[in-house]
Amino acid sequence: MQVLRRRGWELAEREATPEPVVLGRRAAIAGGAALGVAIGAGSAGAVPVPPGLTPNPRYPAGRALSRETDATTFNNYYEFGSQKNIWRAAEKLPQSPWSIAIAGLVKSPREIALDDLVRQVTLEERIYRHRCVEAWAMTVPWTGFALSRLLALAEPLGSAKYLVFTTRADAKVMPGLQEDWYPWPYTEGLTIEEAGNELAFLVTGMYGKPLPPQNGGPIRLAVPWKYGFKSAKAIVKIAFTEERPESYWETISPTEYGFWANVNPDVPHPRWSQATERLLGGDERVPTRIYNGYGEFVAGLYADKPNERLFT
Numbered sequence: 408m409q410v411l412r413r414r415g416w417e418l419a420e421r422e423a424t425p426e427p428v429v430l431g432r433r434a435a436i437a438g439g440a441a442l443g444v445a446i447g448a449g450s451a452g453a454v455p456v457p458p459g460l461t462p463n464p465r466y467p468a469g470r471a472l473s474r475e476t477d478a479t480t481f482n483n484y485y486e487f488g489s490q491k492n493i494w495r496a497a498e499k500l501p502q503s504p505w506s507i508a509i510a511g512l513v514k515s516p517r518e519i520a521l522d523d524l525v526r527q528v529t530l531e532e533r534i535y536r537h538r539c540v541e542a543w544a545m546t547v548p549w550t551g552f553a554l555s556r557l558l559a560l561a562e563p564l565g566s567a568k569y570l571v572f573t574t575r576a577d578a579k580v581m582p583g584l585q586e587d588w589y590p591w592p593y594t595e596g597l598t599i600e601e602a603g604n605e606l607a608f609l610v611t612g613m614y615g616k617p618l619p620p621q622n623g624g625p626i627r628l629a630v631p632w633k634y635g636f637k638s639a640k641a642i643v644k645i646a647f648t649e650e651r652p653e654s655y656w657e658t659i660s661p662t663e664y665g666f667w668a669n670v671n672p673d674v675p676h677p678r679w680s681q682a683t684e685r686l687l688g689g690d691e692r693v694p695t696r697i698y699n700g701y702g703e704f705v706a707g708l709y710a711d712k713p714n715e716r717l718f719t
């Protein structure tokens with residue numbers, strides 16, 4: 408299926424033609440004016456980062472950290488528009504109160520306040536490489552906790568095979584939701600085995616600070632062996648299902664964005680190569696690695712799936 412309308416991140420960076428910038432800016436200004444009251448309330452309730460955390464040495468990054476200003480001002484967040492410069496607009500997304508619904512095939516479906524959830528976990532710092540399907544990459548110190556910890560708290564039933572993550576869709580502050588050909592809300596999914604892998608991480612901070620709204624505050628996923636679109640931002644619901652979910656980008660373009668979306672330099676996107684990636688903040692390109700270099704942790708998850716389309 409070919410793309411019917413031009414959409415920013417579906418193009419590799421060097422091919423990407425800017426969307427009508429003026430239109431995007433106007434929408435952002437309109438949104439901001441309408442929501443003057445919300446400005447400033449944004450980061451108040453975000454999850455504080457405990458002092459003195461040091462990066463978990465089990466996950467060496469193997470390359471320099473991206474600069475914080477690069478990682479926090481160049482973002483993919485379609486709810487706020489298809490341009491990379493949505494960071495100011497995203498600051499209007501209230502971060503507190505925030506709660507997450509635990510739904511579907513679990514012992515007792517319920518809603519957990521983020522504050523309560525955080526009290527039941529141990530926050531740690533991990534430096535992860537992040538690889539966007541558009542072939543740019545960054546290296547970020549995240550604070551958060553293992554998704555496996557949430558699995559334990561959720562107590563899924565034996566019939567649960569998948570997790571479906573639903574993210575905030577708040578038309579009052581998200582101008583992108585007016586683009587109604589997109590299948591809002593943004594959703595993503597993992598198998599329960601993937602979610603239980605030690606690398607799957609729920610993020611509440613970066614660079615030793617509460618997670619900024621533009622990076623998915625107050626809580627997002629980091630699934631570092633998969634293309635970045637799997638790492639859903641601003642999570643409000645985690646449902647356990649028996650059926651494999653169809654996610655946002657898969658609905659938009661199933662031939663280009665599948666369920667598995669594991670990083671692989673040898674499997675090109677239908678419209679560009681995935682062999683190398685640009686490191687955020689400069690022009691340097693480095694070779695892309697299978698599973699984004701995390702194969703020792705995750706390759707075993709796929710040993711029994713020779714017939715699945717694992718890499719797109």
Ligand SMILES: Nc1nc2c(c(=O)[nH]1)N[C@H]1C(S)=C(S)[C@@H](COP(=O)(O)O)O[C@H]1N2
Nearest residue numbers: 482483484485539574593622635636638640
């Ligand atoms: N809700 C939501 N989550 C999202 C996206 C999005 O548009 N909306 N974009 C994804 C993509 S394509 C990438 S590469 C990462 C970007 O995260 P960053 O802005 O922190 O670099 O977020 C992912 N999570």
Ligand SMILES: [Mo]
Nearest residue numbers: 539540635636
């Ligand atoms: Mo991405």
